[in-house]
Amino acid sequence: MELNIALLAGDGIGPEVIAQAVKVCDAVAEKYNHKINWQPALTGAAAIDAVGDPYPEETHAICAGSDAVLFGAIGHPRFDNDPSAKVRPEQGLLKMRQKLGLFANVRPTFTFPSLIDRSPLKRERIEGTDLVFLRELTGGIYFGKRGREDNGETAYDTCTYTRKEVQRLARKGFEMAMKRSKKLCCVDKANVLESSRLWRETVQAMEKDYPEVNVSYEFVDAVAMRLVQWPNAYDVLITENLFGDILTDEASVISGSMGLMPSASLGESIGLYEPIHGSYPQAAGKDIANPLATVLSAAMMFDDFGLLEEAQAIRDVVNRSLAEGVVTEDLAEKGKARKTSEVGDWLAKNL
Ligand code: IPM
Numbered sequence: 458m459e460l461n462i463a464l465l466a467g468d469g470i471g472p473e474v475i476a477q478a479v480k481v482c483d484a485v486a487e488k489y490n491h492k493i494n495w496q497p498a499l500t501g502a503a504a505i506d507a508v509g510d511p512y513p514e515e516t517h518a519i520c521a522g523s524d525a526v527l528f529g530a531i532g533h534p535r536f537d538n539d540p541s542a543k544v545r546p547e548q549g550l551l552k553m554r555q556k557l558g559l560f561a562n563v564r565p566t567f568t569f570p571s572l573i574d575r576s577p578l579k580r581e582r583i584e585g586t587d588l589v590f591l592r593e594l595t596g597g598i599y600f601g602k603r604g605r606e607d608n609g610e611t612a613y614d615t616c617t618y619t620r621k622e623v624q625r626l627a628r629k630g631f632e633m634a635m636k637r638s639k640k641l642c643c644v645d646k647a648n649v650l651e652s653s654r655l656w657r658e659t660v661q662a663m664e665k666d667y668p669e670v671n672v673s674y675e676f677v678d679a680v681a682m683r684l685v686q687w688p689n690a691y692d693v694l695i696t697e698n699l700f701g702d703i704l705t706d707e708a709s710v711i712s713g714s715m716g717l718m719p720s721a722s723l724g725e726s727i728g729l730y731e732p733i734h735g736s737y738p739q740a741a742g743k744d745i746a747n748p749l750a751t752v753l754s755a756a757m758m759f760d761d762f763g764l765l766e767e768a769q770a771i772r773d774v775v776n777r778s779l780a781e782g783v784v785t786e787d788l789a790e791k792g793k794a795r796k797t798s799e800v801g802d803w804l805a806k807n808l
């Protein structure tokens with residue numbers, strides 16, 4: 458298979474973790490006789506510096522013309538404490554999601570047997586956790602009407618959803634549930650919010666199309682609690698944009714390191730694959746960041762190409778690196794940490 462993959466390294470540790478994923482993908486391509494054409498493009502603070510736009514038109518053209526996008530991270534501390542900054546790296550990510558129509562963000566949370574004691578949660582609570590969030594990604598409060606009134610003394614952001622937006626996300630949730638344990642949880646705040654009532658009503662009406670799926674409806678505050686109490690209670694969870702943003706960061710704690718969890722953002726055609734961690738500016742350029750979340754995101758990409766064996770080969774070699782302790786400092790025993798680039802080399806070599 459010949460694959461054209463847009464490569465958006467972005468900011469902070471983005472370029473370092475992306476470089477390891479490229480090594481691993483190239484090793485897979487060699488082993489299974491594929492050809493990958495990498496198409497690097499600018500995004501984030503790097504793109505603001507170069508052309509004044511965190512998601513330039515040229516980058517969009519490269520992404521839209523590719524089979525998939527592999528993405529590192531964006532964000533730079535010089536923007537964080539400057540509320541007046543007009544252009545921010547994060548806007549690039551939001552613009553990209555919107556322009557590529559990436560409405561479904563797939564964020565799995567699972568545990569690795571060799572790392573179970575690294576989690577701050579007790580072993581007996583988290584053993585066997587294997588759940589996946591489907592976070593709506595192009596609607597809600599992130600993209601609603603916003604503004605200031607009253608000479609700037611009042612600010613508002615509005616959360617709006619259409620039935621169609623809920624349906625297309627929920628459909629992906631039902632389909633995923635059918636392939637897994639046929640259990641779906643709709644996370645909302647329907648006791649308070651009108652938009653949540655639309656979610657609940659829409660999902661309820663879809664239940665008849667998937668009679669085998671067992672659907673539950675839970676309030677977001679209760680899910681936030683149960684997620685760390687008994688994560689095993691969940692399998693597929695669907696939710697709106699902001700709730701999903703918050704809950705998936707919380708869920709990443711279960712696995713023991715944020716540096717481990719991959720994600721995919723899907724729409725009608727191409728997908729974008731990225732680690733769920735951010736740009737971790739304190740570690741940038743130090744060759745210490747954990748590349749596994751990005752490598753595992755590449756595995757999700759191979760899955761979506763229908764290249765299941767290739768995807769599994771990546772997961773297998775990642776598991777071996779964890780079991781053998783070939784890991785970066787976030788996971789290593791004292792004095793045994795490997796560099797980001799060493800982990801990438803080891804994975805590519807042992808694949
Ligand atoms: C994420 C990030 C983004 C979001 C930010 C960087 C805009 O936190 O991908 O979860 O809030 O969606």
Ligand code: MN
Nearest residue numbers: 701702703706
């Ligand atoms: Mn987030």
